[in-house]
Amino acid sequence: xxxxxxxTLITIPAKPEYVSVVRLVVAAFADLLDYDxxxxxxxxxxxxxxCTNAILHLHKQAPxxxxxxxxxxxxxxxxxxxxxxxxxxxxxxxxxxxRQLHERDLGMSILLSMMDRVEIARANSDGIVIRLTxxxxxxxx
Amino acid sequence: xxxxxxxTLITIPAKPEYVSVVRLVVAAFADLLDYDxxxxxxxxxxxxxxCTNAILHLHKQAPxxxxxxxxxxxxxxxxxxxxxxxxxxxxxxxxxxxRQLHERDLGMSILLSMMDRVEIARANSDGIVIRLTxxxxxxxx
Amino acid sequence: MDxxxxxxxxxxxGVIVLExxxxxxxxxxxxxxxxDIVDEGKFNIIIDLQKVEFMDSSGLGVLVxxxxxxxxxxxxxxxxxxxxxxxxxxxxxxxxxxxxxxxSEEEAIKSIQGS
Amino acid sequence: MDxxxxxxxxxxxGVIVLExxxxxxxxxxxxxxxxDIVDEGKFNIIIDLQKVEFMDSSGLGVLVxxxxxxxxxxxxxxxxxxxxxxxxxxxxxxxxxxxxxxxSEEEAIKSIQGS
Ligand SMILES: Nc1ncnc2c1ncn2[C@@H]1O[C@H](COP(=O)(O)OP(=O)(O)O)[C@@H](O)[C@H]1O
Ligand SMILES: Nc1ncnc2c1ncn2[C@@H]1O[C@H](COP(=O)(O)OP(=O)(O)O)[C@@H](O)[C@H]1O
Numbered sequence: 172x173x174x175x176x177x178x179t180l181i182t183i184p185a186k187p188e189y190v191s192v193v194r195l196v197v198a199a200f201a202d203l204l205d206y207d208x209x210x211x212x213x214x215x216x217x218x219x220x221x222c223t224n225a226i227l228h229l230h231k232q233a234p235x236x237x238x239x240x241x242x243x244x245x246x247x248x249x250x251x252x253x254x255x256x257x258x259x260x261x262x263x264x265x266x267x268x269x270r271q272l273h274e275r276d277l278g279m280s281i282l283l284s285m286m287d288r289v290e291i292a293r294a295n296s297d298g299i300v301i302r303l304t305x306x307x308x309x310x311x312x
Numbered sequence: 313x314x315x316x317x318x319x320t321l322i323t324i325p326a327k328p329e330y331v332s333v334v335r336l337v338v339a340a341f342a343d344l345l346d347y348d349x350x351x352x353x354x355x356x357x358x359x360x361x362x363c364t365n366a367i368l369h370l371h372k373q374a375p376x377x378x379x380x381x382x383x384x385x386x387x388x389x390x391x392x393x394x395x396x397x398x399x400x401x402x403x404x405x406x407x408x409x410x411r412q413l414h415e416r417d418l419g420m421s422i423l424l425s426m427m428d429r430v431e432i433a434r435a436n437s438d439g440i441v442i443r444l445t446x447x448x449x450x451x452x453x
Numbered sequence: 454m455d456x457x458x459x460x461x462x463x464x465x466x467g468v469i470v471l472e473x474x475x476x477x478x479x480x481x482x483x484x485x486x487x488x489d490i491v492d493e494g495k496f497n498i499i500i501d502l503q504k505v506e507f508m509d510s511s512g513l514g515v516l517v518x519x520x521x522x523x524x525x526x527x528x529x530x531x532x533x534x535x536x537x538x539x540x541x542x543x544x545x546x547x548x549x550x551x552x553x554x555x556x557s558e559e560e561a562i563k564s565i566q567g568s
Numbered sequence: 569m570d571x572x573x574x575x576x577x578x579x580x581x582g583v584i585v586l587e588x589x590x591x592x593x594x595x596x597x598x599x600x601x602x603x604d605i606v607d608e609g610k611f612n613i614i615i616d617l618q619k620v621e622f623m624d625s626s627g628l629g630v631l632v633x634x635x636x637x638x639x640x641x642x643x644x645x646x647x648x649x650x651x652x653x654x655x656x657x658x659x660x661x662x663x664x665x666x667x668x669x670x671x672s673e674e675e676a677i678k679s680i681q682g683s
């Protein structure tokens with residue numbers, strides 16, 4: 172398999188109409204990694220849920236000029252890692268992001284069943300990162 | 313038309329296999345701006361040429377750890393602007409980038425006929441920016 | 454990729470045909486169309502998802518919201534869907550137990566008329 | 569999206585059928601396939617672009633390089649292409665005057681046999 176340990180990054184205005192662009196990028200990236208069609212669909216779904224969460228969070232807690240969202244996708248060992256990163260401002264509240272994700276229970280069930288791991292953490296003092304991990308399928312012989 | 317004056321950014325490892333991802337992103341962005349199918353194809357072609365140029369330049373002049381490429385797409389007045397930005401290191405040589413682009417005469421003819429304007433400049437002391445400008449079609453009544 | 458929403462009436466039943474992607478951007482359009490239809494007095498609604506290429510929880514949320522609305526009038530929402538990637542999210546979320554899902558509009562209409 | 573390259577022989581003529589995208593990533597694969605075919609002694613080559621969805625100057629460069637190669641053996645490269653978005657780049661670059669372009673493999677083969 173090719174090496175994809177350098178991240179592919181996409182930054183969009185955190186507006187609903189851009190989420191489809193992020194899905195396109197992650198699908199193209201997953202294609203490069205030889206995931207099959209079903210797995211690519213799963214990854215798109217998970218990224219869509221995480222971006223939706225980020226946008227809802229930003230619109231509740233961040234001043235408008237912070238409304239940006241970055242996806243960073245790369246591989247590490249046998250995993251694909253997808254970070255959804257956004258800046259809410261000083262004192263970023265990872266608790267809030269996490270609570271919000273759990274309250275959107277439809278979104279949460281989808282996210283958890285599509286990914287092997289979902290983590291939410293503070294990034295620096297003013298950012299939030301939703302980290303999605305998916306195992307890379309074993310190479311076909 | 314929606315406002316797209318905040319840039320959509322994508323950063324990829326400057327490797328040939330990623331250029332298709334950048335094309336996808338710019339096509340999705342152009343779709344949001346209501347360009348018709350032909351114009352979207354034109355924009356993809358131009359971006360493909362500019363990225364190819366950037367990758368060739370990086371592989372000739374930059375140390376491997378600098379091999380990253382960013383596309384920034386946004387609108388300003390009646391124009392869509394697409395910047396292809398890459399870092400070659402201290403003393404970035406915009407002359408070289410420009411000469412190289414003109415020597416690839418097939419690529420240059422395509423680039424010029426697809427875009428309304430093509431500019432190459434130094435970005436800070438260590439980067440190059442290839443700026444593509446395309447007029448946004450007048451709104452259908 | 455956007456969402457096309459077409460609504461029609463078939464033998465007295467309100468039918469919404471969706472085509473494209475249902476996500477955080479397009480779901481609100483579906484929501485307001487659903488509300489309009491309920492306001493017109495149609496409480497048995499069929500939503501045809503056969504041409505939906507992508508749907509996430511934003512779309513599911515609107516369907517659940519619509520169902521609450523029609524239930525208060527003893528109505529129902531029936532879905533038409535055969536694509537595995539869309540059916541999957543109904544299974545994962547348990548919503549297969551909440552929405553009757555059919556493989557064609559005709560079957561869904563028959564089911565409403567038979568009840 | 570990648571590039572599929574299929575090569576075959578039709579009535580003694582080498583035919584390359586491309587499907588997908590020809591860009592800086594995939595063009596080198598086309599180049600080495602072309603070189604292989606010339607090395608096998610085929611100097612009249614038809615390249616079928618009907619299923620090509622995207623091509624930029626990297627693809628054109630390979631075609632020009634291939635042409636130089638076969639010309640030194642009095643050969644030729646004929647293209648099959650009807651898609652407007654691909655024909656466009658041959659027009660823009662003036663390469664319509666360099667490559668004969670046909671709308672089907674059969675026509676291209678007839679042209680070689682007739683010459
Ligand atoms: N993205 C979502 N994820 C999980 N649940 C949702 C989502 N969107 C809405 N819901 C839930 O679906 C139901 C309908 O919500 P909503 O669409 O706001 O309709 P209404 O305003 O008519 O109640 C609510 O119970 C809400 O909690
Ligand atoms: N991307 C390109 N843009 C413009 N011209 C190109 C490009 N790639 C190759 N060429 C030109 O096409 C011809 C063939 O180049 P190349 O593919 O390197 O073949 P070869 O090594 O067999 O000569 C050369 O004249 C070269 O200058």
